[in-house]
Amino acid sequence: MASGAPGGNFRTWTPTPPERGSFPLDHDGECKEQMMKYLKCMKFTENKNAPNCRILAKDYLKCRMDNQLMDKSDWDSLGLINLPGDKEQKTETIKEKKSLGN
Template identity: 65%
Template sequence: MSANPGNRLQKWNPTPPDRGAFPLDHYGDCKEHMQKYLKCMKLVRNENAPNCRLLAKEYLACRMEHELMDRVEWKDLGLPEDDKNTKK
């Protein structure tokens, strides 16, 4: 059954994902970073710990490098900028 009056066909217009939605890591390129971050979050009982934030930054950097998400400035993600000496 169709909820479409008169069974008229309508064009389907897909929309891009909302910010924060990104492709799955099917090949496990960033799996190690993700597991370290999740282990850290479990240890600190999901508190906002600085060491976990650094692991989150590594994970997001990996996702950006493997084009699993768009490149975003660290300040827009609420994370500290890289040191100028260690920047690639």
């Protein structure tokens, strides 16, 4: 039996690069500990997007940024803001209240 699209219409598939560019491998294991903690959390939560796993994801990505394994990005653009225990979140909230006059 032949494989392909119905009717024998074979189309070529052109892969597209990732949206954020390359993601070099961590050959030296600089961020392996953070990665393993994150993967363990994901396994424990059955791959749910739990806040505790998101904190570990943020730690892992911070390690990668600090070790030049990925470009530095804002946490907002990575979707990792307002996590439990974020110091930045508390500071921003205080600044917002002061600017509003509360």
